[in-house]
Amino acid sequence: MGITSKPVVFAILSAAVILIGTTVTVFIPLFMPSTQPVSAYIKPYTAVEQEGRDIYMREGCNNCHTQTVRPLRTEVLRYGEYSKPEEFAYDRPFLWGSKRTGPDLNRVGGKYPDSWHYTHFKRPQGMFEKSNMPPYFWLAKNRLDTSYSFKKTTVLGYGYTEAMVKQQLEEYRAKVADENYPSKESRNVVTPLELRKELTEMDALVAYIQKLGRDVKSMETNQ
Numbered sequence: 442m443g444i445t446s447k448p449v450v451f452a453i454l455s456a457a458v459i460l461i462g463t464t465v466t467v468f469i470p471l472f473m474p475s476t477q478p479v480s481a482y483i484k485p486y487t488a489v490e491q492e493g494r495d496i497y498m499r500e501g502c503n504n505c506h507t508q509t510v511r512p513l514r515t516e517v518l519r520y521g522e523y524s525k526p527e528e529f530a531y532d533r534p535f536l537w538g539s540k541r542t543g544p545d546l547n548r549v550g551g552k553y554p555d556s557w558h559y560t561h562f563k564r565p566q567g568m569f570e571k572s573n574m575p576p577y578f579w580l581a582k583n584r585l586d587t588s589y590s591f592k593k594t595t596v597l598g599y600g601y602t603e604a605m606v607k608q609q610l611e612e613y614r615a616k617v618a619d620e621n622y623p624s625k626e627s628r629n630v631v632t633p634l635e636l637r638k639e640l641t642e643m644d645a646l647v648a649y650i651q652k653l654g655r656d657v658k659s660m661e662t663n664q
């Protein structure tokens with residue numbers, strides 16, 4: 442009589458095999474350092490970039506844009522170096538996405554100046570007539586809510602003190618409000634007068650977009 446004629450024993454044994462298999466292939470790797478690579482080049486998001494990331498999620502940009510360059514020749518030629526696991530060390534949740542209505546954004550940081558993004562977010566069709574990306578001009582009319590910025594960076598384990606978060610917000614505010622900010626004109630077109638000296642949701646979104654892939658690009662130039 443083979444084991445197949447003893448249903449209870451068979452069920453118990455197969456459950457045990459599946460459990461061992463799951464432990465070995467899922468749970469053990471979960472706690473192994475080699476499955477969580479880190480790189481000194483990959484820096485956590487600043488408080489402003491983190492706020493921008495939250496706006497990106499709130500607006501569902503990830504429904505049209507992926508954030509992962511696959512190791513395929515055509516993708517590398519179009520977007521640049523393919524994505525590595527360590528790049529996503531601070532991404533919770535990750536935003537790899539699964540739909541590419543628009544281009545991949547994992548290497549978009551530094552591709553254009555800030556001014557390009559202000560103009561593009563205002564009305565993508567002004568730049569690409571056939572673009573089906575919706576306009577986001579109204580993001581510049583919303584003052585950035587920073588009341589949870591410190592809490593967010595703490596929960597995500599970025600290791601900033603409250604003073605550091607305040608400083609990051611203030612530094613970015615000073616940068617965009619400065620008379621000599623190179624993208625001042627395009628920012629002023631979308632930002633209402635009363636918010637020009639403050640941080641808007643669009644400022645944070647631009648900061649986040651400019652961060653995407655920036656660390657990897659700096660790694661390549663330093664090699």
Ligand code: HEC
Nearest residue numbers: 500501502505542543544549565569572573574575577650
């Ligand atoms: C309905 C789909 C759709 C949504 C939603 C969408 N986009 Fe796009 N996006 C596109 C398309 C299509 C393009 C290419 C044409 C263009 O640049 O307008 C694009 C282009 C871009 C580019 C330029 C990329 C490059 O390399 O030239 C950026 C940056 C961008 N989108 C950011 C965003 C952000 C941020 C959001 C959310 C606030 C967003 N998009 C929402 C479809 C979308």
